[in-house]
Amino acid sequence: MKSWFTAKELASFELPSLPATESGMVRKAQRESWEAQQRIGRGGGWEYHINNLPKEARRALESALVEEMIPRLAEAPRQLKSVTKALSHQPMTHNQRSVGDARATVVNAIEVLRKQGVSLQAALTTLLTQAETGQLQVHDPVLDRALQMCKDNRGRGGDSPYPSPRSLKRYLSKDIKEMAPKKRAKAPVPEWANRFLQAWQKPEKPSVEHAYREFVAQWDAPEAPPSIHAVRRFLSKMGNVSREKGRLGARELKNLLPFVRRDFNQLLPADIYSADGHTFDGEVQHPLHGRPFRPEITTWIDIATRRVVGVSVALAESGIAVLDALIDSCTKAIPAICYVDNGSGYCNAMLKDEATGILARLGSTMTHSLPYNSQARGVIERVHQTLWVDGAKSLQGYIGADMDQEARQQQFKLSRKAVREGGRLPLMSWANFMEWVHARVDWYNDRPHASLPKRHGQHMTPSQIWQQHLDNGWTPLLLSPDEAANVFRPRETRKVVRCEIQLFGNRYFSKELTEWHGDDVHVAYDLNNADHIWVFEPEHGYFICKAEWNANRTDYMPLSVIEQAREKRYEGRIRRKQAQIQEIEEERRGRPLLEHDESISLGALGSINGELIQHQLRKRVQPEPVDIPLSRFELMTPSERYALHNEYTSGIKATPEADQHWVKSYARTAEYRSFKRREEEFEEWGPATATR
Numbered sequence: 295m296k297s298w299f300t301a302k303e304l305a306s307f308e309l310p311s312l313p314a315t316e317s318g319m320v321r322k323a324q325r326e327s328w329e330a331q332q333r334i335g336r337g338g339g340w341e342y343h344i345n346n347l348p349k350e351a352r353r354a355l356e357s358a359l360v361e362e363m364i365p366r367l368a369e370a371p372r373q374l375k376s377v378t379k380a381l382s383h384q385p386m387t388h389n390q391r392s393v394g395d396a397r398a399t400v401v402n403a404i405e406v407l408r409k410q411g412v413s414l415q416a417a418l419t420t421l422l423t424q425a426e427t428g429q430l431q432v433h434d435p436v437l438d439r440a441l442q443m444c445k446d447n448r449g450r451g452g453d454s455p456y457p458s459p460r461s462l463k464r465y466l467s468k469d470i471k472e473m474a475p476k477k478r479a480k481a482p483v484p485e486w487a488n489r490f491l492q493a494w495q496k497p498e499k500p501s502v503e504h505a506y507r508e509f510v511a512q513w514d515a516p517e518a519p520p521s522i523h524a525v526r527r528f529l530s531k532m533g534n535v536s537r538e539k540g541r542l543g544a545r546e547l548k549n550l551l552p553f554v555r556r557d558f559n560q561l562l563p564a565d566i567y568s569a570d571g572h573t574f575d576g577e578v579q580h581p582l583h584g585r586p587f588r589p590e591i592t593t594w595i596d597i598a599t600r601r602v603v604g605v606s607v608a609l610a611e612s613g614i615a616v617l618d619a620l621i622d623s624c625t626k627a628i629p630a631i632c633y634v635d636n637g638s639g640y641c642n643a644m645l646k647d648e649a650t651g652i653l654a655r656l657g658s659t660m661t662h663s664l665p666y667n668s669q670a671r672g673v674i675e676r677v678h679q680t681l682w683v684d685g686a687k688s689l690q691g692y693i694g695a696d697m698d699q700e701a702r703q704q705q706f707k708l709s710r711k712a713v714r715e716g717g718r719l720p721l722m723s724w725a726n727f728m729e730w731v732h733a734r735v736d737w738y739n740d741r742p743h744a745s746l747p748k749r750h751g752q753h754m755t756p757s758q759i760w761q762q763h764l765d766n767g768w769t770p771l772l773l774s775p776d777e778a779a780n781v782f783r784p785r786e787t788r789k790v791v792r793c794e795i796q797l798f799g800n801r802y803f804s805k806e807l808t809e810w811h812g813d814d815v816h817v818a819y820d821l822n823n824a825d826h827i828w829v830f831e832p833e834h835g836y837f838i839c840k841a842e843w844n845a846n847r848t849d850y851m852p853l854s855v856i857e858q859a860r861e862k863r864y865e866g867r868i869r870r871k872q873a874q875i876q877e878i879e880e881e882r883r884g885r886p887l888l889e890h891d892e893s894i895s896l897g898a899l900g901s902i903n904g905e906l907i908q909h910q911l912r913k914r915v916q917p918e919p920v921d922i923p924l925s926r927f928e929l930m931t932p933s934e935r936y937a938l939h940n941e942y943t944s945g946i947k948a949t950p951e952a953d954q955h956w957v958k959s960y961a962r963t964a965e966y967r968s969f970k971r972r973e974e975e976f977e978e979w980g981p982a983t984a985t986r
Contacts, residue, residue, distance in 0.1 A: 298331060298341035299355075307358050309351040356416035357423075396443035397465050403437055404466065414466075418459040425456050486520055487528060494529075495540025502526060561598035563763050564627035564770060568674040569594045569604075569619065569634050575694035576686040577709065580609075581724040586691070586709045591731070592616055594623040595677055599763070600743045601756035602677065602735050603627070607728060610863065613645065617652065617784070620645075624656070627770030632660045655781045677738075685734050691721045783818035783828065790815055795827065795841055802827050802841035810838070817841075875964055927956055935960065936969040 301319035304312065313319050323330065328346035333339045344352060407417040421441070424430040430438040444465065445457040489512070494505040506522045513519040529537060535550050542550075569592060577586040592615050594604035604623025608615035623629070632653065645651050645660065653660055686692045691709070693702050705720075712719045722730065742753040749758070764770075773781060788795045790810040795802045797817055807815075807829065815838065818828040829838040927935060941947040942957050949957055960966055 298343055300333065300339060300341055304342065304347075304355075307355055309347065309354050311348050312351050353413075353416055356413060357420045393443055396440040399437065399440040400444050400462065401465050404462065414463075415459075418462055422456055422459065422462075426454065481531075484520065484524075484528060486515075490525060490528075491540075497541065497543065499541050502529070562768055563596055563598050563601075563760055564629050566597040566631045566633055567594050567603065567623060567629035568597055569616065569632065570674045570678070571615070572678045572682050574686060575683055575692060576689050577691040577693060578722045578727045579719055579724055584719065585713055586719065586721055588693075589727070590615060591682055592619040593674065593677055593681065594619050595674055596627075596629075596756075596760075597633070597673055599756050599759045600673070600746060601626075601739050601760050602681070605731060605735055607731055612859065614859065617645065620652070624773065627772065628656055629658050632658055634660065634662060636662050652781060652784065681734055681738050685730075689722060689730075783820060785816050785818045785830075787814050787832065788817045789813070795829065797827060798824075800824055800843055802843055804829070804839045804841040806839035807841065879964070927960075932965055932969070936966065939966065 301323065302316045305314055305316050305319045308314055313322055322328075323340075323342055323346070326346070329343045330340045331343075333341050344355065347355060404414070404417050404421065407421075408414060421430070424433070425438055425441050430441070441457070442455045444461070445455065446461065486509075490505065490509045493508040493512075494500065494502070496505075500508075502522065502525065506525055509525075510519050535547070538547065538550065571590055571592045574589050574591055577588055579585070580587045587609070590608050590610050592606045592608070593602060595601065596603050603626045604619040604621070606615050606619035606622060608618070620632075641662070645653055683694065686694060691705070693705060708720055739757045740755050742755055744753055746754045746756070746759050748754070754762070786797065788797055790807045790813055792811060793803055793805055793807045795807070795815070795817060797819060814832055816830040816832050816835070818830065824843060826840055826842045828840055830836065831838055930938070938947075939957060939960050942949045942953065943961075
């Protein structure tokens with residue numbers, strides 16, 4: 295800022311206590327002998343130094359000059375480093391860094407003004423005046439915003455959004471590293487915190503009120519317990535993950551912890567296949583009896599291309615269902631690694647055994663994820679949501695967890711009513727469901743996938759990325775039909791006894807096994823055909839013979855593995871239903887499941903007296919048996935009672951008055967319903983099914 299001014303320039307500022315005309319300013323300067331110098335340049339004349347002016351006039355002149363300089367502050371070079379750089383090695387919050395940088399910006403502007411010759415007081419006063427009147431917002435909005443952020447709201451700054459001159463002077467006196475506001479020290483953890491968390495961090499997930507009542511009930515300190523408001527403030531300051539420890543198990547807590555995203559860009563197709571089973575979220579008609587049930591879908595997906603390469607639909611989860619889907623996937627390419635969970639469908643000898651397992655013959659390696667770590671197989675878990683859960687919502691038999699409970703119950707009642715009354719089920723048939731499954735897989739493989747690269751501005755589909763690898767020279771490893779038949783036949787180790795091999799209750803015979811008596815061999819079998827088996831030498835794996843089902847039969851016709859699995863499943867369901875019926879019958883009769891123990895400790899009494907007392911107690915507690923004569927209906931067999939009831943109800947025989955009560959009550963018994971159900975099944979499925 296210049297320090298010498300002509301009389302005309304001084305008069306133009308209209309300074310207080312000074313003449314407002316050029317001539318008057320010249321006369322005052324001559325009268326008071328102001329310090330002057332000859333003006334250099336056009337026009338000549340005299341210039342007067344700013345120190346000649348009175349104190350008030352000088353301040354006014356400086357303020358006017360500062361107002362002219364403020365619009366040019368935004369173009370001035372920054373002389374001070376920001377707080378963010380100076381404190382980059384120290385932990386700071388975002389708000390602390392922002393306030394510190396704002397203070398550094400204001401200090402930098404004041405220093406620029408002072409280097410131009412403006413006094414500190416004039417620079418501060420003019421800067422704040424310009425900000426209060428709104429002129430600073432017009433000339434330099436960045437500086438205006440920084441000036442507002444400088445204000446420390448903890449002080450008594452009044453209603454003004456800007457700091458006081460005293461605060462700005464304090465910032466000027468500090469080092470750059472002290473610009474940021476001090477970080478408040480964390481409050482110490484209360485002594486009662488651990489005791490409250492013992493009542494709060496439980497898997498039952500108690501509410502704050504419930505845990506607080508239990509916490510106060512166990513309080514034994516001389517001072518009063520903290521209020522529930524103090525407890526709530528303490529919980530609000532805890533970390534979101536630490537607060538949930540104990541309330542969530544290790545499996546659920548993983549959803550809140552950091553995770554690692556796996557990169558699959560370097561993988562080729564068939565490097566890794568991942569598989570998992572999914573119980574369908576809807577009901578369809580059972581392929582055997584037509585009743586509603588939820589099938590099990592096993593899906594295999596290629597990690598590199600996200601293509602669904604194999605799918606199998608079964609009545610329940612099993613190793614056979616997994617094998618069926620694996621066979622389907624190997625028709626596209628044989629995988630190097632199979633990444634699955636620890637379910638029984640994957641952890642079995644049929645797949646993993648080093649000698650007889652299918653994966654050993656394929657040359658593939660099976661890798662299991664850690665227990666309760668489904669996040670590691672997020673690819674296949676997400677496929678279930680996109681393919682089957684979202685797809686099931688478009689079907690009439692959907693009964694997923696997010697469905698309205700009232701609508702779900704109504705759907706259940708409609709399907710069960712149709713079963714009881716022989717009406718038409720409002721569900722998809724098995725054949726239509728299988729068509730829907732394959733169509734759904736085709737839809738998934740032909741839709742853009744967000745994890746795949748883009749082409750022409752759109753994400754590629756799994757089928758496109760698979761074809762791209764083929765075009766780039768990748769060749770899938772496939773099996774010939776003969777190799778596939780040999781590889782995918784499950785194998786077991788069995789002992790040869792006099793040319794016979796026993797497998798799944800069936801016996802197979804071949805004279806070529808004569809010299810193998812007492813030795814173990816590897817036996818391959820067909821899942822759907824039990825007429826013959828293939829026998830292999832266990833050490834080198836060469837083929838020995840084909841043994842036929844021939845003698846010592848356990849059934850009139852041989853049962854395949856799938857048929858035996860069905861029979862085993864049917865028997866298990868029958869046992870569970872019989873247990874439920876027995877429980878209902880005992881509940882109806884009022885008989886307790888467990889007898890009460892009336893034993894009494896005899897203390898120091900002798901064994902003879904003790905036995906006598908026990909005998910007397912049992913005699914007193916147990917009621918005397920009463921002989922109740924059996925009715926003529928109880929003397930009949932169940933078939934005779936059912937036949938007699940049919941004769942009465944069909945009108946073949948007239949119902950005596952004494953038997954009318956029995957006719958009504960017998961129709962409500964489980965025995966009658968059992969015979970009635972067998973009769974209906976006979977009419978619906980024919981003699982063969984009813985007999986079986």
